[in-house]
Amino acid sequence: MTQQLVRIRPDRLMKTIQQSAEIGKLPNGGICRLALTEEDKEMRELFRRWMEESGLDVRVDDFGNMYGRRRGKNNNLPPVLVGSHLDTQPKGGKFDGILGVLGALEVIRTLNDFGIETERPIEIVNFTNEEGARFQPAMLGSGAMAEVFNKQTVLHTKDQDGFTFGEELERISYKGLQEHRPSEIFCFIELHIEQGPVLENERKAIGVVTGIQGMTWLEATVSGRTSHTGTTPMKRRKDAVRLASRMITKMYALAEGIPDLLVAVGRISARPNVINTVADEVVFSVDIRHPKNHIREQFEKTLKEELSMMTLVEEMELQIKDLDRIGTEPFSAEIIEVMENAAVTQGCSYKKMISGAGHDAKYVNRIAPTAMLFIPSINGVSHCEEEFSEADDIEKGVGVLFETVLSLANKQTL
Ligand SMILES: [Zn+2]
Numbered sequence: 001m002t003q004q005l006v007r008i009r010p011d012r013l014m015k016t017i018q019q020s021a022e023i024g025k026l027p028n029g030g031i032c033r034l035a036l037t038e039e040d041k042e043m044r045e046l047f048r049r050w051m052e053e054s055g056l057d058v059r060v061d062d063f064g065n066m067y068g069r070r071r072g073k074n075n076n077l078p079p080v081l082v083g084s085h086l087d088t089q090p091k092g093g094k095f096d097g098i099l100g101v102l103g104a105l106e107v108i109r110t111l112n113d114f115g116i117e118t119e120r121p122i123e124i125v126n127f128t129n130e131e132g133a134r135f136q137p138a139m140l141g142s143g144a145m146a147e148v149f150n151k152q153t154v155l156h157t158k159d160q161d162g163f164t165f166g167e168e169l170e171r172i173s174y175k176g177l178q179e180h181r182p183s184e185i186f187c188f189i190e191l192h193i194e195q196g197p198v199l200e201n202e203r204k205a206i207g208v209v210t211g212i213q214g215m216t217w218l219e220a221t222v223s224g225r226t227s228h229t230g231t232t233p234m235k236r237r238k239d240a241v242r243l244a245s246r247m248i249t250k251m252y253a254l255a256e257g258i259p260d261l262l263v264a265v266g267r268i269s270a271r272p273n274v275i276n277t278v279a280d281e282v283v284f285s286v287d288i289r290h291p292k293n294h295i296r297e298q299f300e301k302t303l304k305e306e307l308s309m310m311t312l313v314e315e316m317e318l319q320i321k322d323l324d325r326i327g328t329e330p331f332s333a334e335i336i337e338v339m340e341n342a343a344v345t346q347g348c349s350y351k352k353m354i355s356g357a358g359h360d361a362k363y364v365n366r367i368a369p370t371a372m373l374f375i376p377s378i379n380g381v382s383h384c385e386e387e388f389s390e391a392d393d394i395e396k397g398v399g400v401l402f403e404t405v406l407s408l409a410n411k412q413t414l
Contacts, residue, residue, distance in 0.1 A: 010395040021094040030385030035087040035129035036168035060176030064128040072121040078184040079121040085130030093387025103398040118409035142360035185368035197380030206350035207374030214328035218286040223317040226280040244282035332369035342403035
């Protein structure tokens with residue numbers, strides 16, 4: 001007998017997402033549901049109820065992260081953890097993060113529908129304050145759970161009105177217990193919208209995410225000499241804008257030949273910033289990203305050498321400050337393979353890709369094998385009310401999530 005393919009229920013899933021979209025609803029289809037506000041509390045209560053109705057054992061840890069546990073055949077085995085976040089940006093969309101949590105709930109409901117028992121327990125999770133819109137930095141709940149952040153620092157983090165994370169957790173009654181953090185995690189899976197245009201452009205249903213892309217942030221200060229724009233011959237000038245603009249052009253030209261490299265000068269300022277004065281100083285930022293650390297590092301080195309040479313030739317000065325440097329966070333090769341097979345089983349086209357944005361998976365990856373699934377974002381937009389994903393893609397994404405979780409929950413090892 002051939003085994004019947006288990007399908008999720010898209011009507012139920014979309015209804016659940018729609019109910020979530022009512023909490024903190026904005027006029028143009030988006031949501032404002034900042035972490036630890038009344039709206040967040042209301043959403044949490046609803047999510048808790050849904051988890052309980054699905055027979056899950058609900059618990060909350062000391063950072064307000066919510067877990068719902070579905071028992072397996074062997075409850076001594078570490079669980080498969082699956083989820084994302086229910087908080088939003090001030091003008092957020094209704095799928096960012098939410099799909100990952102409510103998709104996980106749909107996975108549980110489907111397992112229940114078909115009476116499927118798994119070897120391992122499965123836990124679904126809603127991480128607190130992923131967006132970083134109210135409390136910075138972003139991904140505070142998952143980072144704290146993974147012990148990337150210090151507990152006291154997290155609890156004392158203030159929003160712009162001076163309310164602390166810890167006080168607000170207590171106010172909405174979601175300050176749980178430290179022993180409610182997962183003691184051991186077999187693996188973590190997060191489904192998310194892509195927030196970029198790649199899947200839509202390439203007409204792929206699923207992104208199998210191989211990691212979170214690393215980045216380097218630099219700040220270059222080019223120093224010349226101020227002089228009168230009407231009286232100083234061009235040859236005698238030490239024009240910081242002229243040199244800086246050549247440097248920036250050089251940087252983009254260098255980057256053009258390197259596949260998958262992303263560079264940008266997003267911030268720039270000139271001094272004294274006056275129309276009839278040659279600028280004596282230009283400060284500009286450089287943002288470099290590439291899936292491979294060594295290529296990003298090599299580019300940074302080459303760029304610094306080129307810019308130094310240009311400065312020497314012009315007899316001017318250049319200082320480059322290293323602002324930040326974060327390595328690419330590679331996900332588990334074993335889980336990536338499981339996801340590829342899951343996409344094939346569900347009949348979905350897929351593409352292996354890196355994530356340009358940070359996600360809860362980034363920090364959970366530090367303590368457990370992790371990987372992510374993406375679905376297309378229409379026009380690649382997010383963090384705005386226009387954020388949208390097609391119902392068909394949502395169904396496929398959660399279908400592949402189901403297949404992935406089911407297969408991992410029956411695995412002995414990775
Ligand atoms: Zn998100």
